[in-house]
Amino acid sequence: GMAPRRRGSGSGSPRGTAPPCCSRTRGGDPRTARAVGARRGILAWAAGKGVGAGKAKGMLPTKRATPASSAAAGLASSSSLDTPVTEERLTRDDLVQYLRDGCRPKEYWRIGTEHEKFVFRMSDKKRADADDIQIILKKLVRNFGWDAITEGDAIIGAQVNGQSVTLEPGGQLELSGAPLATLHETCAETQNHLYQIKTIAKEHNFTLVGLGFDPVTAQEDVPMMPKQRYNIMKQYMPKVGSHGPEMMFRSCTIQVNLDFESEADMVRKARTSLALQPVA
Numbered sequence: 001g002m003a004p005r006r007r008g009s010g011s012g013s014p015r016g017t018a019p020p021c022c023s024r025t026r027g028g029d030p031r032t033a034r035a036v037g038a039r040r041g042i043l044a045w046a047a048g049k050g051v052g053a054g055k056a057k058g059m060l061p062t063k064r065a066t067p068a069s070s071a072a073a074g075l076a077s078s079s080s081l082d083t084p085v086t087e088e089r090l091t092r093d094d095l096v097q098y099l100r101d102g103c104r105p106k107e108y109w110r111i112g113t114e115h116e117k118f119v120f121r122m123s124d125k126k127r128a129d130a131d132d133i134q135i136i137l138k139k140l141v142r143n144f145g146w147d148a149i150t151e152g153d154a155i156i157g158a159q160v161n162g163q164s165v166t167l168e169p170g171g172q173l174e175l176s177g178a179p180l181a182t183l184h185e186t187c188a189e190t191q192n193h194l195y196q197i198k199t200i201a202k203e204h205n206f207t208l209v210g211l212g213f214d215p216v217t218a219q220e221d222v223p224m225m226p227k228q229r230y231n232i233m234k235q236y237m238p239k240v241g242s243h244g245p246e247m248m249f250r251s252c253t254i255q256v257n258l259d260f261e262s263e264a265d266m267v268r269k270a271r272t273s274l275a276l277q278p279v280a
Helices: 020-024 030-049 053-059 068-072 078-082 092-100 130-144 183-203 228-240 244-250 263-279
Strands: 111-121 147-151 154-160 163-167 173-176 206-209 254-258
Touching: 092 263, 111 130, 111 183, 130 147, 130 154, 130 163, 130 183, 163 183, 173 183, 183 206, 228 244
Parallel strands: none
Antiparallel strands: 111 173, 111 206, 111 254, 147 154, 154 163, 163 173
């Protein structure tokens, strides 16, 4: 959960090519690539927060050895998840290279938008529960041509044309936009998404609320969505802090994912973003 997300724009490679990190992992196994990325992301986070090296290493996910036969085929068998781990400590140069791999030429830059909102029932002014959210997702699929994302018997999201609508733990609806070339395109994408969701909401007497924090619903009164990982998160969060459950169930955000062509470009965009956040 500490690793940075760049869902909107993806890796630092032109679209349709493998991220640079994949070519350096065993047999190109994407699961190994993701594990390496997670390790690097956690160490980068720790360095930025001033976390000591010893504590940061304790946060690292383990690297698991992949059987040679599976790696040669570009696949990892399920048994590889139970094999002994190897302890490979990353260096400062590894962290620098991880960020450098994210650089891409300007012609490949994309914008990825993430837009979250609360859903309330107008009938009793309470947060929408799992059954209410199922209605919205099913209507997206039936009326607007989205493809359902399921877990067991439940629809937990929908996707179309590189976009996805997913659920936060307390039923917050999130648009994860497609990687788009211009601000005009991402604006149109968001407006189209809001039109569809508002159309469904009006039909079923729901309302959407775009707030950073729900000020009226106690955390224990927020219905939890039927996703297995949220059960795990709900048990884990209180062990590592006092506000994790509040974040899970009572917060919403708007996020943007931006590409960069160099370290200087990345720094300039990060500083601009931080300066804008208090007034955004």
